[in-house]
Amino acid sequence: MQEPLKFHRVAINPYPSKDDFIVLFGGESQTEPGHRAGPAVLDYLLVHYVISGSGIFKIMGKEYALGAGDSFFIFPGELYMYEADQAEPWRYCWIGCKGQGAETLLSSLNISAHRPVVRTQPRKRIPTLFRLVQQVFRNGGAFSNLQARGYIDLLLAEFARHNRAAGENDAHENEPEITRQIKQAIRWMTLQYSQPISIEDMSQSLGYHRIYFSKMFKEYTGMAPTQFLLKIRMERAKQLLAGRLTIDQIATSVGFADALYFSKQYKKWFGVPPTEHRKSMQGKSPFDCKV
Numbered sequence: 001m002q003e004p005l006k007f008h009r010v011a012i013n014p015y016p017s018k019d020d021f022i023v024l025f026g027g028e029s030q031t032e033p034g035h036r037a038g039p040a041v042l043d044y045l046l047v048h049y050v051i052s053g054s055g056i057f058k059i060m061g062k063e064y065a066l067g068a069g070d071s072f073f074i075f076p077g078e079l080y081m082y083e084a085d086q087a088e089p090w091r092y093c094w095i096g097c098k099g100q101g102a103e104t105l106l107s108s109l110n111i112s113a114h115r116p117v118v119r120t121q122p123r124k125r126i127p128t129l130f131r132l133v134q135q136v137f138r139n140g141g142a143f144s145n146l147q148a149r150g151y152i153d154l155l156l157a158e159f160a161r162h163n164r165a166a167g168e169n170d171a172h173e174n175e176p177e178i179t180r181q182i183k184q185a186i187r188w189m190t191l192q193y194s195q196p197i198s199i200e201d202m203s204q205s206l207g208y209h210r211i212y213f214s215k216m217f218k219e220y221t222g223m224a225p226t227q228f229l230l231k232i233r234m235e236r237a238k239q240l241l242a243g244r245l246t247i248d249q250i251a252t253s254v255g256f257a258d259a260l261y262f263s264k265q266y267k268k269w270f271g272v273p274p275t276e277h278r279k280s281m282q283g284k285s286p287f288d289c290k291v
Contacts, residue, residue, distance in 0.1 A: 006030050011137035015144050021105070023148040024096040026133040031055075031084040031091070038081035044098040045106075046074040048082075051127050053090030057082040060113050066090075069122040071159065073106065075113040093130035095152065109160045120162040129155040181206045181213075182220045186228070193232045194255050199225045234269045237262070241278045250274070 010027035024044055031053075038058075054067040059080045066072060067090075074080045076098075084090050111118065120126065129151050136147045185202055202225075203213040217225045233254040240250045251262035267273045272280070 006032055009134075011134040013137050013144055013148065014140045015142050017145040020099040021102050021149065022098045023133065023145055023152060024098055026093070026095045026130060026137060026148075028093040028131070028134070029091065031089045033084060033086045033089045035084040035089060036081070037083075039079055040081075041077060041079055042074055043076050044096050045076060045102050046094060046096050048072050048074075048092045048094045049126055049130055051091045051093060051122075053085060053088045055082060055084040055090045057117070059116055064117050066117065069120045071118045071120070071126075073111055073113075073116040073118075075103065075116070078113045093127055093134075095130060095133055095155075097152070105156065109156060111159065118159045118162060120158070126155065126158055129158070178208070178216050179220065181208070182217050185213075185217065185225065186221070189225075189229050189232055193229065193236060194253055196255065197229060199229075230265065230269065234266060237266060237274065238270070238277070238281075241274055242281055247274055 008027070008029045010025055012025045013023055016022050016024065028051075049071045050066055050068055052068050054065070057064045057066055057072045057080070059074065059078055064072065072082070106112065132151045133148045136144050136151070141147075185206065188202065189197065199214065200210045203210040206213065208216075214225055217223075217228070221228055223231065233256070237250050237254045240253060245253065247263065248259045251257075251259040254262070256262035256265070263273050263275075266277070270277060
């Protein structure tokens with residue numbers, strides 16, 4: 001069925017969550033020539049994607065001429081105005097969100113009130129994601145917000161990809177490759193400390209010789225990779241001592257197959273064996289740095 005010349009439809013989230021990222025609604029419009037919104041201020045975040053046509057968008061004292069494939073973001077508390085072209089009024093879709101989590105996420109993608117426009121080539125994937133959010137809300141269901149968040153994450157990944165392709169790199173892009181790899185190794189150790197970790201294998205998987213990688217790792221962290229891993233394991237073991245796990249269970253939980261060897265390493269690190277440390281920690285927080 002052919003769309004009417006002008007239309008406006010919106011779908012509201014039937015079960016908004018109470019977390020720090022709430023998806024409020026989604027919609028789509030074919031505007032009339034010269035259709036105008038604002039000047040006004042919103043108390044939520046609003047993002048539009050231009051499907052066809054053109055228009056202008058003003059925010060933070062700047063004016064942007066937009067067309068098919070462009071997206072523009074209206075941030076809470078910022079005075080804005082946008083207006084459709086007289087000859088080719090735009091058709092756009094939009095999503096409204098609320099919460100500090102939404103703005104923080106956009107900031108990490110280099111999108112803000114000072115950089116409120118993402119320019120992409122017109123393609124079906126982006127408006128499809130906008131429409132899927134609408135569809136989720138029309139279908140209802142207690143998990144509407146979670147589903148909508150999933151589609152928004154995919155949408156933001158598209159924006160991030162196009163920003164990178166346009167050369168709008170974030171601060172991480174200016175880091176040396178070895179620094180990014182060291183950070184990756186740190187994340188790996190932090191998440192996988194309970195598993196057998198070979199520094200040799202990890203270095204090779206990142207494309208470096210173990211000696212060179214260990215040298216650069218120590219320059220960045222002040223510790224050799226083996227010591228850094230041991231630090232993670234010992235600090236986690238100290239936390240676990242405040243619970244009900246046995247020493248054997250704690251040893252296994254932090255990557256030691258031999259509980260006796262674990263106890264020796266623990267004593268070497270903290271100055272007391274884990275059993276004595278557990279007694280001294282009774283009634284204290286496991287995060288108390290004075291223990």
